[in-house]
Amino acid sequence: MFKQALAVLKEYFGYEQFRNGQEQVIEYLLNGENVACIMPTGGGKSICYQVPAMIFDGLTVVVSPLISLMKDQVDSLTAVGIPATFINSSLTANEAYERIAELKAGKYKLLYVAPERLEGDFFIELLNEVKIPFIAVDEAHCISQWGHDFRPSYSRLGAMINKLHKKPLIAALTATATPLVQKDICTQLQIEEENTVITGFERENLTFSVIKGEDRSAFIESFLSKNKEESGIIYAATRQEVEKLYERLRKKNYLVAKYHGGMRDTDRETEQQRFINDDCQIMVATTAFGMGIDKSNIRYCIHYQLPKNMEGYYQEAGRAGRDGLPSECVILYSPQDIRIQRFLIDQTTMDPNKQKQDLDKLQAMINYCHTEDCLQRYILQYFGEDTDYKCGRCSNCTDNRETVDVTIDAQKVLSCMIRMGERFGKTMIAQVLTGSRNKKLLDFSLDKIKTYGIMNQQSAKEVSDFIEFLISDAYIEVTTGALPLLKVTEKGKEVLLGRLTVLRKKQMETVKLSEDNG
Numbered sequence: 145m146f147k148q149a150l151a152v153l154k155e156y157f158g159y160e161q162f163r164n165g166q167e168q169v170i171e172y173l174l175n176g177e178n179v180a181c182i183m184p185t186g187g188g189k190s191i192c193y194q195v196p197a198m199i200f201d202g203l204t205v206v207v208s209p210l211i212s213l214m215k216d217q218v219d220s221l222t223a224v225g226i227p228a229t230f231i232n233s234s235l236t237a238n239e240a241y242e243r244i245a246e247l248k249a250g251k252y253k254l255l256y257v258a259p260e261r262l263e264g265d266f267f268i269e270l271l272n273e274v275k276i277p278f279i280a281v282d283e284a285h286c287i288s289q290w291g292h293d294f295r296p297s298y299s300r301l302g303a304m305i306n307k308l309h310k311k312p313l314i315a316a317l318t319a320t321a322t323p324l325v326q327k328d329i330c331t332q333l334q335i336e337e338e339n340t341v342i343t344g345f346e347r348e349n350l351t352f353s354v355i356k357g358e359d360r361s362a363f364i365e366s367f368l369s370k371n372k373e374e375s376g377i378i379y380a381a382t383r384q385e386v387e388k389l390y391e392r393l394r395k396k397n398y399l400v401a402k403y404h405g406g407m408r409d410t411d412r413e414t415e416q417q418r419f420i421n422d423d424c425q426i427m428v429a430t431t432a433f434g435m436g437i438d439k440s441n442i443r444y445c446i447h448y449q450l451p452k453n454m455e456g457y458y459q460e461a462g463r464a465g466r467d468g469l470p471s472e473c474v475i476l477y478s479p480q481d482i483r484i485q486r487f488l489i490d491q492t493t494m495d496p497n498k499q500k501q502d503l504d505k506l507q508a509m510i511n512y513c514h515t516e517d518c519l520q521r522y523i524l525q526y527f528g529e530d531t532d533y534k535c536g537r538c539s540n541c542t543d544n545r546e547t548v549d550v551t552i553d554a555q556k557v558l559s560c561m562i563r564m565g566e567r568f569g570k571t572m573i574a575q576v577l578t579g580s581r582n583k584k585l586l587d588f589s590l591d592k593i594k595t596y597g598i599m600n601q602q603s604a605k606e607v608s609d610f611i612e613f614l615i616s617d618a619y620i621e622v623t624t625g626a627l628p629l630l631k632v633t634e635k636g637k638e639v640l641l642g643r644l645t646v647l648r649k650k651q652m653e654t655v656k657l658s659e660d661n662g
């Protein structure tokens with residue numbers, strides 16, 4: 145049967161061989177088993193269900209939340225001779241009826257639908273009249289409350305599929321799932337956990353960097369002047385930021401497009417097309433841009449502000465270099481952005497559990513910006529690939545500053561936290577260590593504790609950065625609540641006991657000009 149899969153791949157898609165992972169996913173299905181497939185954006189998930197759809201008898205149903213992309217997907221399948229269609233709210237009632245009749249008559253091999261569609265009994269009855277060998281659940285992370293894009297209709301999918309008289313096989317596909325989300329997908333869709341295929345999260349052609357303490361505008365200008373001919377995306381956190389940056393670049397005669405949720409659909413469509421057709425090089429956008437964009441020659445992806453979580457970040461950054469050529473993924477990090485992201489979480493989420501999850505995810509993102517470990521490795525570990533790999537390309541791997549022993553400073557910070565009762569946040573801890581006369585600090589009598597002022601050779605900012613470093617390397621954990629409080633971890637306690645050494649890249653010398661009272 146597998147030969148047949150290869151034949152379909154060649155005949156319809158014109159590819160000579162499967163990519164890593166595609167083969168395993170297809171094998172599970174052809175052997176009659178459910179499967180979960182976690183593959184990064186651009187990894188080739190579609191083939192994993194399109195090829196078996198052509199081998200199985202009957203109609204394969206693809207559940208996807210991306211209504212706006214269904215038409216494009218169907219058009220490209222039709223173009224290669226695969227009979228596919230979609231049913232969604234963009235159709236008139238007559239068109240929908242016509243398609244339903246065609247479906248019953250067996251005209252199609254693939255049907256794309258939004259998850260809400262499966263909630264109607266009418267639709268389930270329709271599917272009961274058609275032979276459905278399997279259901280592909282695309283963007284399957286939407287099923288999990290632990291994911292970054294939970295959709296209630298997805299969480300009802302398991303129950304809906306159970307309503308079908310003859311249970312189809314299930315293939316769940318996503319580009320972003322932490323181990324917790326993977327487990328959840330498997331439980332809800334009744335997939336054996338060992339039938340999870342995770343592949344190639346590493347992107348060998350991407351170079352990750354985190355730029356700290358540089359003027360963003362100056363960085364962008366210098367970066368763009370060096371990459372004039374190349375296509376790239378700049379993601380900004382808000383619509384206003386997009387507009388501002390767009391105007392600035394336009395005035396400097398860059399060929400630039402913009403995209404955000406506040407624009408009219410038609411304008412967004414035009415801008416997107418200009419970028420895709422290489423009529424302009426730069427796309428400045430909010431994260432609303434990019435879902436399903438298959439533009440292969442994107443050479444860089446710059447995040448102008450801190451992204452809100454690793455899942456989103458890797459998906460967005462992963463849009464660079466789909467053609468396999470070297471490409472850059474840069475975050476311009478400033479600690480002020482944390483406050484904006486916390487504020488956004490506070491504004492958009494009422495549920496305290498969800499808020500905590502979002503804050504934890506944000507913390508993992510902040511840790512990414514502060515780690516001195518290989519950035520690609522940090523990402524792989526975040527998504528559950530256990531590896532001690534070093535990419536050799538990222539801003540940390542290529543950072544050749546000397547490594548110094550900072551165990552004593554770490555002990556100062558950790559013991560100060562314990563003396564303060566582990567009831568405070570980063571700023572207050574840094575102020576106590578540097579001996580600030582801040583009123584709140586004095587009100588709490590924190591100037592009386594033994595560690596008050598023991599790091600007064602450094603500025604509060606430097607100590608604060610050092611604390612961020614200790615958090616990213618898990619000596620300190622952040623308990624996320626209304627106020628983020630810091631606690632010493634087990635690993636941190638080992639440092640206090642003198643059983644662990646803390647190493648850090650040598651920091652630039654800075655001159656302390658005046659008492660930093662925060």
Ligand code: ADP
Binds near residue numbers: 159162185189
């Ligand atoms: P994903 O859905 O995982 O983001 P796609 O399914 O859109 O990725 O595939 C990304 C690109 O890789 C597409 O251009 C696709 O045609 C190409 N591709 C997929 N499988 C193969 C293969 N076996 N050989 C070569 N190219 C492939």
